[in-house]
Amino acid sequence: MPTTQRALSPSTGNDTLGGVPEILYFDFQSRGRGQAVRLLLEDAQIAYDDTRYSFQEFPEWKETGLVKLNPVKTVPVVKLNEKNLTQSYAILRYFAKLLKSYDGKTPEEQFWVDALCDIASDWRTLFLQAFLNPNQQETYPKHQQGDRKRFLEGLQVHLTSNDFSKAGPFILGQAFTYADIVLYQVAHDENLTQEGGKGLQQYPRLKQLVDAVEARPNIKAFMASDRYRG
Amino acid sequence: MPTTTRCGTPSAANSTLGGVPTIHYLDFASRGRGQVVRLLCEDAGIAYDDVRYSFDEYPAYKESKIAQLNPLGNVPVVELGGRVLTQSYPIVRHWARVLGRYEGEGEEERYWVDVICDACADWRTLFVQAFFSPSKDTAYPEHQRTTQQHYLTAIDKLLSSSPISAKGPYVAGTTFTYADMVLYQVLHDEGLTQDGRKGLGGIRG
Numbered sequence: 001m002p003t004t005q006r007a008l009s010p011s012t013g014n015d016t017l018g019g020v021p022e023i024l025y026f027d028f029q030s031r032g033r034g035q036a037v038r039l040l041l042e043d044a045q046i047a048y049d050d051t052r053y054s055f056q057e058f059p060e061w062k063e064t065g066l067v068k069l070n071p072v073k074t075v076p077v078v079k080l081n082e083k084n085l086t087q088s089y090a091i092l093r094y095f096a097k098l099l100k101s102y103d104g105k106t107p108e109e110q111f112w113v114d115a116l117c118d119i120a121s122d123w124r125t126l127f128l129q130a131f132l133n134p135n136q137q138e139t140y141p142k143h144q145q146g147d148r149k150r151f152l153e154g155l156q157v158h159l160t161s162n163d164f165s166k167a168g169p170f171i172l173g174q175a176f177t178y179a180d181i182v183l184y185q186v187a188h189d190e191n192l193t194q195e196g197g198k199g200l201q202q203y204p205r206l207k208q209l210v211d212a213v214e215a216r217p218n219i220k221a222f223m224a225s226d227r228y229r230g
Numbered sequence: 231m232p233t234t235t236r237c238g239t240p241s242a243a244n245s246t247l248g249g250v251p252t253i254h255y256l257d258f259a260s261r262g263r264g265q266v267v268r269l270l271c272e273d274a275g276i277a278y279d280d281v282r283y284s285f286d287e288y289p290a291y292k293e294s295k296i297a298q299l300n301p302l303g304n305v306p307v308v309e310l311g312g313r314v315l316t317q318s319y320p321i322v323r324h325w326a327r328v329l330g331r332y333e334g335e336g337e338e339e340r341y342w343v344d345v346i347c348d349a350c351a352d353w354r355t356l357f358v359q360a361f362f363s364p365s366k367d368t369a370y371p372e373h374q375r376t377t378q379q380h381y382l383t384a385i386d387k388l389l390s391s392s393p394i395s396a397k398g399p400y401v402a403g404t405t406f407t408y409a410d411m412v413l414y415q416v417l418h419d420e421g422l423t424q425d426g427r428k429g430l431g432g433i434r435g
Contacts, residue, residue, distance in 0.1 A: 071387035072349055073380075090344035097337050107327045114320035119302060122317075125355055150303065157301035 027052035034076035169212035238277035257282035264306035
């Protein structure tokens with residue numbers, strides 16, 4: 001059976017969204033695409049119901065329950081105001097619009113945030129392909145030396161040369177957006193943020209971003225709570 | 231050497247965007263993620279410079295010219311008004327906002343358009359993986375039987391059951407958006423739009 005836990009207490013953010021969203025996702029620690037949605041809600045202090053499916057029960061629920069909520073049969077699914085929201089990046093962009101926060105202000109800023117989110121998405125796709133591969137012993141180290149390195153180097157260049165990003169610490173400098181969450185999350189799931197950001201030593205601008213995300217008061221509180229599971 | 235062709239004549243839409251975009255992409259018929267960017271330009275009457283790299287020459291350019299424009303080394307890369315734009319879906323979303331069309335009206339519609347676009351992006355990723363696999367002879371038919379079939383059924387269901395999509399032929403009903411182009415393009419590249427829509431038999435067009 002999936003477990004459900006209420007996180008945080010309803011706030012004005014919940015009024016803006018129109019309720020308490022229920023997030024249906026894997027019970028995989030604090031990892032995955034769905035975690036980015038949880039993290040945005042934590043940062044915004046928006047109460048949510050965290051429903052988690054174990055890897056064992058997921059395959060059956062996928063064909064019986066999930067298919068009725070989302071014909072594409074992917075998670076996260078967010079139930080809010082009698083709607084079933086799907087596609088994690090679209091959900092983040094939608095919440096950003098409703099909250100009038102977590103995105104750029106001008107078309108140029110919004111494009112840049114979108115582009116960085118998409119880059120992180122491309123990275124995550126390749127990461128998962130290598131990590132969840134039956135031949136993981138070979139494919140994952142190959143990914144770490146190859147694609148992952150290319151993304152880390154490319155992001156380091158982008159964030160130090162782009163006019164919006166170079167002052168830091170976030171993608172848009174002082175303004176925190178959904179793309180910082182997405183980028184943080186893939187670095188976290190690749191175990192690059194832990195142990196004082198050991199894995200990011202060669203990428204100081206990325207380390208600066210990661211440190212700034214973790215320093216945000218509500219995210220810091222989340223990570224110190226029992227809702228953060230590694 | 232890559233080829234460059236000026237397509238179209240500069241229009242008011244070019245003025246809105248701030249110039250004639252130069253689109254750097256693969257010379258792969260009218261296919262791929264970059265084709266969606268070309269398609270938006272064609273539909274909007276935006277003149278663009280179509281720079282095409284053959285599959286043979288691309289690896290060398292990826293490490294040199296493209297890497298200078300885009301540290302990630304992937305295409306499409308668009309040069310416009312002294313800026314470099316990368317990542318095909320953000321590019322079309324950005325131009326939709328700047329042009330004031332191709333996005334849908336209101337947050338609910340825009341979110342829905344974004345959902346279909348993102349689902350197609352997921353589909354395309356799996357399609358490309360199978361199509362360009364070293365064991366394509368087994369991987370691609372397997373993809374057609376499973377993943378392709380799954381997305382066709384699922385997206386048809388999404389569009390059929392959405393009150394927004396129900397109002398018309400497009401994802402956002404009567405409004406044509408970037409998601410229609412993205413969806414069209416993946417169907418096209420999967421060979422499903424050709425031969426009188428043979429591949430789409432039984433599925434709402």
